Amino acid sequence: QSVLTQPPSVSAAPGQKVTISCSGTSSNIGNNYVSWYQQLPGTAPKLLIYDNNKRPSGIPDRFSGSKSGTSATLGITGLQTGDEADYYCGTWDSSLSAGVFGGGTKLTVL
Amino acid sequence: EVQLVESGGGLVKPGGSLRLSCAASGLTFSNYIMNWVRQAPGGGLKWVSSISGKSGYIHYADSVKGRFTISRDNAKNSLYLQMNSLRAEDTAVYYCASLTVTNYFDYWGQGTLVTVSS
Numbered sequence: 001q002s003v004l005t006q007p008p009s010v011s012a013a014p015g016q017k018v019t020i021s022c023s024g025t026s027s028n029i030g031n032n033y034v035s036w037y038q039q040l041p042g043t044a045p046k047l048l049i050y051d052n053n054k055r056p057s058g059i060p061d062r063f064s065g066s067k068s069g070t071s072a073t074l075g076i077t078g079l080q081t082g083d084e085a086d087y088y089c090g091t092w093d094s095s096l097s098a099g100v101f102g103g104g105t106k107l108t109v110l
Numbered sequence: 111e112v113q114l115v116e117s118g119g120g121l122v123k124p125g126g127s128l129r130l131s132c133a134a135s136g137l138t139f140s141n142y143i144m145n146w147v148r149q150a151p152g153g154g155l156k157w158v159s160s161i162s163g164k165s166g167y168i169h170y171a172d173s174v175k176g177r178f179t180i181s182r183d184n185a186k187n188s189l190y191l192q193m194n195s196l197r198a199e200d201t202a203v204y205y206c207a208s209l210t211v212t213n214y215f216d217y218w219g220q221g222t223l224v225t226v227s228s
Contacts, residue, residue, distance in 0.1 A: 002154060033213055039155075045147075045207075050214040091213060092213040098157060098171055099147070099157030099215075100157065101154060101156065101157065
């Protein structure tokens with residue numbers, strides 16, 4: 001059971017848009033920045049979005065992040081087959097004094 | 111280019127011990143909060159432990175508290191995880207990752223596999 005809640009899977013056709021939700025509480029998402037990570041099969045996680053909605057250098061603007069209250073959302077537009085991966089949200093939980101992640105969402109590009 | 115390279119994983123029997131290492135390069139190591147994050151086979155990411163730049167603040171997940179010890183040597187740009195009393199449920203790929211002040215993991219190692227089995 002993960003502290004942050006994500007849908008187990010999402011799917012969409014190439015070229016379409018998809019959103020992945022991440023739900024938490026006031027002790028984590030509600031009072032801390034949210035980040036998102038992409039994990040391609042067999043590889044280490046890679047930072048995709050930080051500080052709720054900022055993209056590291058090299059991440060295309062097809063990827064976006066937002067946060068409202070105790071929830072966050074990752075958006076991916078112009079889906080490509082290369083986007084098929086597991087996506088995780090993460091933040092710090094001030095009550096637990098612990099890093100926390102969502103359970104991960106598997107994206108399938110049909 | 112920042113590189114984090116883990117080592118020390120392997121097969122160990124339940125109740126045994128293992129020490130993981132993470133060698134860092136390309137960053138001012140002492141400025142970073144360093145972490146261990148693990149991923150069980152087929153599972154999601156789970157934060158394990160965190161240590162501040164000067165080792166003044168250390169945190170552990172409840173599942174490893176009292177069994178695992180995180181440490182660092184800034185002179186050697188290295189992070190460690192001493193794992194004792196290992197259990198089958200500790201089987202996972204262990205990643206070394208750096209954490210920024212706004213709590214995102216910006217750099218990750220490639221991971222080292224720990225298998226606890228008799």
